[in-house]
Amino acid sequence: MNEYELKEVVRLEDGHWWYVERRKLLSQMLRGLPPGVALDVGAAGGGNTRVLVRNGWSAVCVEYTLSAARMAADRGLAVLQADARSLPVADTSVALVVAFDVLEHIVEDGSAVDEIYRALQPGGSLLVTVPADPTLWSDHDCAVGHVRRYRRDELLSLLTDAGFEVLYCKSWMVLLSPLVRVKRRRSTGSDLGEVHAVVNRLLRWVVAVERLLPLGGLPGVSLRAHARRPLDADTSPRYASPPAPGTVTVTARLVGGR
Numbered sequence: 001m002n003e004y005e006l007k008e009v010v011r012l013e014d015g016h017w018w019y020v021e022r023r024k025l026l027s028q029m030l031r032g033l034p035p036g037v038a039l040d041v042g043a044a045g046g047g048n049t050r051v052l053v054r055n056g057w058s059a060v061c062v063e064y065t066l067s068a069a070r071m072a073a074d075r076g077l078a079v080l081q082a083d084a085r086s087l088p089v090a091d092t093s094v095a096l097v098v099a100f101d102v103l104e105h106i107v108e109d110g111s112a113v114d115e116i117y118r119a120l121q122p123g124g125s126l127l128v129t130v131p132a133d134p135t136l137w138s139d140h141d142c143a144v145g146h147v148r149r150y151r152r153d154e155l156l157s158l159l160t161d162a163g164f165e166v167l168y169c170k171s172w173m174v175l176l177s178p179l180v181r182v183k184r185r186r187s188t189g190s191d192l193g194e195v196h197a198v199v200n201r202l203l204r205w206v207v208a209v210e211r212l213l214p215l216g217g218l219p220g221v222s223l224r225a226h227a228r229r230p231l232d233a234d235t236s237p238r239y240a241s242p243p244a245p246g247t248v249t250v251t252a253r254l255v256g257g258r
Contacts, residue, residue: 008192013047017195017203022100022129023051025172028211029127029226030055036095039119041084041112042102046072053077057096062087084112092121100129101222103158104146113162122232126164130155132171132223136184143190155223164227170216172224175206180221 013019026048035056040049043061049072052059061079063069069081082088084099085108097116103109116126131141131149141149150158152169159166173180183191195203 008190012192012194013045015200017200017207019047021204021207023047024208024211025129025224026051026098026100026127027055029224033096033125036121037093038096038098039080039087039089039094041087041097041099041116042105043072043077043079044068046075046077046079048098048100049077050075052096052098085115087115087119089119091118092124094119095121095124096127097124098127100127101131103128104130104148104150107147109148109158110161113158113164117162117164117229120229122229124229126159126227126229127225128155128159128227129172129222129224132220133177136177136181136221138184138187139189140184140187140191144192150223152223155225159225159227163229165230167226167228168216169223169225171218171220171222172216173207173210173221174215174218175210175213176203177219177221 030052036058038052038057038059039062040046040052040059041062043049043063045068046061049059049061059078061069061072061077062082062084063072063079064081064083066081069079073079080088084102084106097120099112099116103112106112113126120126131146132152134149134151137149152171156166156169159169
């Protein structure tokens with residue numbers, strides 16, 4: 001994702017319907033998980049990281065670009081500037097990794113998932129969302145730096161090939177998918193931008209209704225999954241010490257912009 005799009009994400013995420021409802025989705029997916037050390041990979045401005053903190057997690061943003069890392073740090077969050085394919089944490093050192101709308105930006109998505117698996121404690125969880133349905137590919141995907149959209153079987157294979165147990169893999173944004181399909185056919189660039197307040201409330205209402213309905217098996221705009229590293233009695237986890245809030249730690253293995 002380029003610099004302009006990253007700044008747009010940070011500018012919009014507090015009130016834009018997509019980001020508000022995505023934070024609600026994260027809160028829903030966190031239910032039943034005992035808090036511990038968590039990484040929010042591809043955190044941008046840290047909206048999801050703040051959800052983790054509010055739910056009792058010792059959470060650290062992981063961002064590829066220095067500009068986004070600084071924006072998250074300016075919000076008082078602990079930040080690591082790092083590549084998802086080379087996380088600067090010890091083996092089996094974190095209880096949770098959140099990767100919302102990240103893997104589609106990484107050519108070597110398998111390397112990133114392998115690295116997340118390495119970092120997780122036995123029994124630790126990965127909560128992931130990705131854009132779904134390759135037939136929805138449009139100029140929007142190109143503008144925001146996507147390299148793919150996923151079919152359900154592709155995401156499942158990606159996770160299980162790394163060794164994960166997949167507890168569920170469901171669609172999200174099912175009710176809005178026909179509208180998105182029409183809009184994307186006319187797309188000439190990123191869909192990120194201001195939305196009229198009335199439209200913003202209406203779209204939030206539609207997504208809220210969807211949370212009450214059993215639609216996860218139908219095609220949607222996104223996929224969400226909860227994967228878990230299997231328990232292994234022979235592995236002794238080592239716990240990472242997160243950086244202090246408001247700081248940016250730059251790793252030696254940074255490889256450039258996202």
